[in-house]
Structure formats: C-alpha cells, structure tokens
Amino acid sequence: MSETAMSYVALVLGWAIPWLLGFAILLALDWPRPDPGASLERGGHAALRLGYGYFVGVLLLTLWMRILSVFGARFDWLTIGAPLLIVASACLGIAARRRAVSFVATRDAVTALWRPQLPRWQRIAWLLLLAWLGLRFALLAAEVAWQPLYPWDAWVQWATKARVWYELGHIVPFVRADAWLAGAAGAYFDASPNYPATVPLQQVWSSVALGHWDDSAMNWPWFLTLIALSLAIYGALRDAGVPSLGALIGTWLVSSLPLVDVHVALAGYADLMMGAVYTLAALALYRWTLHRDRCDAGIALLLALACPSIKIPGIVWALTLVPGVVVALLPNRGLKLVALGFGVAALALLALGKAETVILGYRLKLAFEPSWRSLAESYFFFANWHLLWYGAIALTLLGTRRLTKPPLAPLTMIVAAGVVFLFVVFAFTNASAWVGDYTTVNRATLHLAPLLVCLGVLLWNEMTTVTHTSVPAHATALAGTPVAADA
C-alpha cells in the first residue's frame, strides 16, 4: 500500500473514532428512545443516532484535546485516539449488555435507510433522490480532496491556529497584536486571536491522524459535518412523524442549499459547524418538548453549550433557544412571556445602542441602516438559498396559526428569535456594512437556514397530515404539561 493510501486509511480511522464514540454514547444512553405510542422506526432512529453521534463525538474529541493541553500532554494517536477508543468500546459494551447492539437490529436499520417500505413510485423517487444526493456528496468530496485551503478567513484566523498547534503538539495562546508586539512569551498572533478552538482542533486531529500537515486532507471534517447533518435531519424529521420520502426531501432541501455546499467544498470556515450544531440543538430541544426525555434535554444542552466554542456569536445563538424552552414549559403564557422578552430586549437594544456599546465585536447603534437591496439580492435574487426564503414566507403566511400552537410553537419561537438576532445585527450594528458588501449576510444566515428548512417541512407536515382526532398527535405531550406549571 502506498504512503498516500496509508495516510488516508489513518485519516478514515482517525475520524471513525470520534464518530464511533458519539454513536456509542448515544447507544449506551438508549437515545433516541422511541415514542411509546409510536411504532419503532429503525431507519430514522439509526440516522438520528448516527448524525447526532458525530457531533457529540467531535465535541468530546476537542474537549479531550483541550484537557490534554492543560496537562501538557502532546497530541498524538496514543494520547488522543486510544482513550477515545477505549471509552467508545466501553459504551458499546454497556449497550451490548442491554442487547441494544445486534446483527438483526443493524441489518433492519440499514435496510430501513436504504430500502424503506414504500409504494412503488415513492421507492423510485427515493432512489433517484439518493442518487442525486450521492452525486452531490461525491462532487463535494472531490473538492475537499483536491482544493488547497482556499477561502480568506480560513487561512488568516482558523488554520493558522491549527498549523501551530499541530506542529507544536499542544495548544498555545494566540494574542492581540499589541500584546504580541509587547513580547508576550510563547504567544502567537493571527487575524482573530480570540476565536475559539473547536474548529482548528478538528484540523489538528486530521493532521495527527494523517501524520503530516496537508491543508486539503485536514478539511474532511467539513464533509463529514454535512453527511452527519443530513443523517440527523432525516432522523429528526422521521422521528417527528414526517414520512420517509418527505424526510428525505427535507434532507435534500438542506444539503442542496448552495451556501451549505460552498462551505463544504471551500472548507475552512466555522459557519457550517455553527449552523449544524445549532440546528441539532434546536431539534433535540424540540424532541424534548414532545417527549420530555432527559436525554433529549441533555443533548440539547450539550450542543447549546458548544455553540460559543465554535464561534463567538454562538453564545447568542444558544440564547435564542431559551424562548423555545419558555414556550414548552409554559404552554399557556409562554408566547406572551416571549413577546414580553422581545420587548425588553428591544428596550435594552435602544439603551445599549444609544451608548454605541460593543457586544461580541458588533458595535450597536440606534441608526436604522439595513441594506435592503443587498439583503433582497442575497435572499431572493442570488443562488445562495434556492427558493428557501420564498417558501419560508409562503409557509409563514399559510401556517401562522399552526406555527404559534403546539407542537411547533417552541421551534417557531427559536427560529423567530434567530431571525430577530439576524435582523438586529444587520440593521442596528456595524455589520450592516457587511450586508452591503455581501461578506457576512449569507454566512450569518447559514447558522439558521438548516433549522428554517426543518421548521418548514414540519409545518408542511402538520398542515397536510390528516389525523383521526381533532387533537394533533404531539399536542398531547405539550398539553399534558400541568397548567399549574404556569403558576
């Protein structure tokens, strides 16, 4: 076997370990637990576990690498890969004792994903769509394999850290220019020294697994992120009662968004992972609102807490989940409370804007200066989002009533908070200039777009699903919350 082939085998093994770790942990936790009233849907649950497993594994991998650095241990296969593999094996052992792992279960799950029980026309559509997605993923994989690190910020503020940490074998601090010029000992400098470590640590692990620096091959996590996001979205939609073909269509809608694909092909930015983790946090939270399973809440919390470790605005994205929690916990008064919260936030914005306060690098200002033309071009005229925003507007108009009622109300409030966040950034901060020159508007929107697609598919499903009783299936879970909880 050639040296290149060996390197790639090592890279595949390297990324299989964190993925297996996350998958095994979820298996050991018996997550996702099937809805007691629903039939067991193996394909959807397997996809959900696989998709979420990747992100749980990656976050634990980067957490472990941080811990290693704190204790001065050097990054290598033994210090990173071996412990993760041991934990993954232990979790698989726990799952095996519960008989959660079996050949039959695996075979059924693969069959359900590959050849679900569908009428003939749907099976044809299913296979055609899978082939279309397969071609898309193959094209993106080719770009990841051959394209050297390309986009600007990737090599002025993300991979800079990866290169240094990989070559030195541990994390070293990056500091601002003035501190560096003043002679900060052992400190490095790049364009954004305060940016978090999660993304570059993935590139470091790729390089450790490969055994050498290669700024194309280190970007495979971006491709894996899209695959895992697709699996998780398919699983989440199936889990929420969307039919197999509908869930696959929802998955296609997300993975076909050109800006999502660009962020895989031209890997190196943190926005795709930010969007993926945020989407999965919101969907786990949504699952919690339906089932009140602690594991759902735990996963939602883990992913929400991870948001600020991916990008600095991740802290705001994590906070946008709060309205969803409020509406879920207080089904009767939640919407009013959230509306009140938005009002208070608007007042706070006025006060902070008057003082031109800088928050997370954005300078707030009272001047209302949205760049409507650029925004319209970005959302409606250019190819960034296909027909996402047209569809979102149409569905909002057609489904307003369902959006504000269980089971979708919590997810609606999350998306609404996200849209408000984007609007405030684009209209009331110095970022409005970056809308005008198209540099930030779409990347910021990328954080919300996958979730918006999911909400659209779930809304459509709610609007078109015929139920045999007047109460929607999931509403019972929400409505089951004691009214006293409002008190």
Next chain:
Amino acid sequence: MTPVESPALAAAPGTHGRSTIVGVLIFVAAAAACLIGYLALTARGPWFGGPPALHWAAADFKVTRGTGRLGPGGLLVTPDASGTVVVSLNASFRSRDYPVIAWDAANVPEGVEVGLLWNTDYKSSSMFSRPLAIEAGQVAPADLADVRDWIGTVGGLALVTRGALAEPLLLRGVTARPMTPGEILSDRLAEWFAFEPWNGASINTVTGGANYQDLPLPVILATIVLVAALIYAALARWVPGAVGAFRPAVVAAVFLAAWFVLDARWQWNLVRQVGATYAQYAGKSWRERHLAAEDGPLFAFIEKARAKLPPPVEPAARVFMVADANYFRDRGAYHLYPYNVYFDPWRNTMPPSSALHSGDYLVAYRRAGLQYDPTQERLRWEGAEPIAAELLLVDAGAALFRIR
C-alpha cells in the same frame, strides 16, 4: 389517534399519478405563461425573423483618450492624466433595428461616470451621449429605444469613463442587440448557465451564473410557482372535473420542481468546477498543489525562506511578514506558520522598528519603500530609523532578512 402520511408525500397510487400529471402540466403551463409574459414586456424586435446581433471585438476598438493594451482577455485601458478614457469604433447599422447597446466591460468601480457616445447620419455633425449604469463592476446594457437621438444610421460608438480606476478598465467587446424574443431568451439562458468558478467571494455569496443578470433564475422560478398555484387553485375551484379537488400536494410538487431546476443548475456548475479543480490539482502532493495555486510564486519563495530559517521548534523564531497587497501579506504569513509570525491583516503597515529584536526575521514580498544598504547592512523604510539586518535571501521582488 393515528397520524396519516402527508398527502404531499403519500397518497393512494391512483390519485398520485393524476396529481403528478396535473402538477407537471400546470408547471409547464405556468412556465410558458411567465416566459411569454416576460418576453412580451422586454422584447423590442420582431417575434419571428429580425436582424442578427452585431458584435465588435476588442481588436476593433480605437483608444482615443487614455492608454490601451490589447491582451488575450481583451483591451486593457488606463485613463489619461485627467482620469478620462474614451474608446471608439466605427459602425454602420440602422438604429431602429438595434435598440440596445451592451458593452462587455469589467473592472468598473462604483462612482465612476460612464457614458455612451454615438453619431448618426441624421445629424452627422452632432455627437450624442447617454449615461450608463454600473452593475457589479460591469457596464449595464443601454436601452436606447425611447431615446430621441437614437435615429437614423449609426456611424460610430464610443465608451467614455471619467474617474479614478483602481485597475485598468477591461473591454472585451460591444454588441448591438436587436432584442428579439429569441435573442433575449438566449441571453437569459446564457446568464443562468454561465460557469461561476470559485473566487474570493464564493464563500460569502453564490451569484448563480453570470455576475450581472437581467432576470435572476430564482425570481422567475418563484413567479412560476406562484402563477402555477393560482392556476391550479382556479382550476380546482371552477373546473374540478379537469384537475380534481384542490390538493396541496400538487403545489408542493410544483415548488419542489422549481427547487430542482435551481439545484440542477447548481449541480451542473459544481460538475464544471470539479473538472477545473481536477485539472489544476489532482494527483499532486499538498506542496505541489500550493505551487499550482494562484499564489504559487509566493509559496515557492516562502519555501525557500523556510529553508534559511532555523527549525520551527519552540520557542519558534519570530518572523515579520510585509507586503503591499493584503493578499500576499496574509497568505505569506499563513505559509510561514508554525513560525511565530506577525503581519498586519488589514493595513499595509510596517511593524514598529522598536518591536524588531535581534534574532527576528523579516520577509518582504512585493513591498515598495523598503531599502537595504548591503555595505552598511542596514534596512530602512518610511518613517523609521534604519536597523541592522542581514540579507539572507533575495528573489524577484522578495527578500528575507535577519535582524541583528
């Protein structure tokens, strides 16, 4: 309570077949209606027949003001001392047959005044003019159908620009358009399916074909979906015998079909991009890929510089990277890691000389204003006292110094 699968996605086989046929027919009908409506609003020439478009290439141009240089990509023109460019050509065509003049020009920044000049046999002693708009760094086509002086036989055309240009104006050609429906449709298709290769802005925005588009594809497709939904709702309301009762699944199918059209265009662009990437990088090691990249010469120089630097072990040597262009400065710094690199990511500045210590290194790449005196072994730049430095490596427009 048992939820039943969404009718959009699961229906009885018989009804589904009918819905599909209805959906397809309505989509096609709506697409035809929208395109015919668009052409009716925009076409100026006859629907059948009509003269062919007239095109003049860059080689046909004469630079009247400014300095021109004909290259493989077109005519590169720099303004004269007054900041003016005038490029002209001789022509002979009936103005009424050609209502639109489209200049194929690039590198036209916002804020520059651009105008079209022409003369005709109607008033041969007069020169007429009309200001032109700039869209995405290009000159927008000029619609002259309703311009009073666009009359008679046109004998010459000229493009004039006034204002500072960041880089030379690139002129590829000019076309006189008859604006027949066929030509318009062909232009739109060419815009929608123009190859959009990766560029510095791709990570931020995907235009979806040509940089400037008269009718973006998402807009026409969204309109088609809306029209199709209205047609279908009307038919379901008033002619239910033809299409059956209203089924949201049909509207969803139309929406997905429109999405698929956009996605097919995007997939086709990706196929072409992968072909380009393959041709440039496939089968190469990561070093060879960098040598084949846009900044290959910079990478090659940094590789030479790295060979002169001590090994990058902790504590790694401090290296200052300077260049006039942001791209070279930032990119050079990236290639220098894991050395302890300093660069100004946003402005073309030199580091304060007080920050440079003995044992530090300085890499200069295409940086004007940097002077080295080999006899004195002193390095100096604007606004700073000379510092002692040793020249370790020199290449075309690039050098590596060790600070003493």
